[in-house]
Amino acid sequence: MFTSSEISEIQKLLTPAHKIVIISHYNPDGDAVGSSLGLKHFLSAKGLEVDVIVPNDFPKFLKWMPGAKQIIIADYKRKQAGEAIYNADVIFILDFNASHRSGNLVGPWLEKARAKKILIDHHQQPDDFDFVYSDVTIPATSQMIYHFIQELKAEDLVNKEIAECLYTGIMTDTGGFRFRSTSATTHRIIANLIEKGADPAMITSNTWDTNTVSRLQLLALILGRIEVIKDGKVAILWLKRDELKNLGFQKGDTEGFVNYGLSIMGTQVSAFFMEDLYDDFIKISFRSKDDVDVNQFSRNHFNGGGHINAAGGKYMKSIEETIEDFKMKIEQEEF
Template sequence: MFTSAEIIAIKDLLVPQNKIVIITHYNPDGDAIGSSLGLKHFLQQKGLQPEVIVPNDFPKFLKWMPDARKITIADYKRKQAGEAIYNADVIFILDFNASHRSGNLVGPWIEKARATKILIDHHQQPDAFDYVYSDVRIPATSQMVYHFIQALGEESLVNKNIAECLYTGIMTDTGGFRFRSTSATTHRIVADLIEKGADPAMITSNTWDTNTVSRLHLLALILGRIEVVKDGKVAILWLKRDELKELGFQKGDTEGFVNYGLSIMGTQVSAFFMEDLYEDFIKISFRSKDEVDVNQFSRKYFNGGGHINAAGGKYFKSIEETIEDFKEKMEAEEF
């Protein structure tokens, strides 16, 4: 958490006359959107008028959240986003650890901005900003936003809108409270959010019971050809660009696919490989159990990183070559 002196300094910045911008990473997920909107609603409770900016669009299943459709998407509103960042007095950087994680458009704007920059994030090796709250032990940035509100001594301002957004972020980034980083503290916070108005049944239904036909077709395809290697310890799933197009892929359709590999008895690592729709690279998602560190594995071999049990990467070969390289490198890993 921020030090007591930092909290006092940040409090002094959170005044109505200051322009506040909240930014999250490229390809925003549930925790990115939930933490950003949760913080936005909290700052509004304090009389501020913050603006949430995301580099590119996010899945439809997250757009039910309060004010989600008021988020400024930089890809669509470049001038508005750029001016807001340029004129900001304070920029909150949520759920990413370095400016370049917000993409080639927004990243340079953050670096050039004159604003005071406040990072709240749970990924490893954060860059230096004016104020940094980084803790890799916490399963979701949305939980960290709640801790931040607690540190300010303003839990009484948490209303239904804040509770719904933060609950969604915690729920999605813990895989429905399944991942090992989910702690007793996480559950206590979730209980408090429920008491403040978050409805678990509604949130779960709005977020996860929203399958499109294209998503189910894609899921059926990859599950029908899932491959298990390394004596049953590693599962591999993959999709090609032409398959995505043929089956009507929509943004967010492959969310969570990588987790199916870990549901196989005996697996400790799941890897999902997908050709990018527009650019010539392979997008990779890694998940693992126990002490198997896919963060370091991805950093070392696949231009990525993340958490010990959840990481992503990019590779610039064909999907067939990428999978073969992965198999070779994974075979050399000891676990």
């Protein structure tokens, strides 16, 4: 958490006279959107005007959240996003640890911005900003936003809109409260958010009971050819570009696919490989159990990183070559 003196400095920055912008990472997920909107609604409750900017579009199943329609998508509104960042007095950097994680468009704008920069994030090895609240033991940035509100002694301002957004962020980044980093503190905060108006049944239904036909067809395809190696400890799933196109892929359709590999009895690592829809590289998602560190594995071999049990990567070879390289490298890992 920020020190008491840092909290005092931040409070002085949070005035109606200052222009405030919140930025999340490229390919925003439930925690990125939930934490951003939760913080926006909190700052709005304090009488401040805030813009939320995401580098590119986010899945439809997150667009039910209050305030989602007002998010500035930089890919679609470059001038508006660029001017907001340039003119900002304060920029909150949520759910990512380095400027380049906000993409090739927003990243350079963020680096050049004159604003005071406040990072709140739970990924490893954060870059240096004016104020940094980094804690890799916390399962979601949305939970960190609640702790931040507590430090500001403003829990009384948490309303239904804030509660719904933060609940969604925590729920999605903990895999429905089942990942190892989910703590007793997490559940206490969830209880508080429910008391503030968050409806678990509604949020779960709006977020996860939204399957499209294309998503289910893609899921059927990858589950029908799932491969298990390393004596049953590693599961491999993959999709090619033409398969995505033929089955009418929409953004968010493959969300959570990597977790199916971990549901196989005895697996400790699941890897999901997908050809990018437009460019010649492979998107990779890793998940693991217990102490198997896919963050370091991805950093070492696949140009990525994240958390010990959840990481991403990017590879510039064909999908066949990528999977073969993965098999070779994972066989060398001891677990």
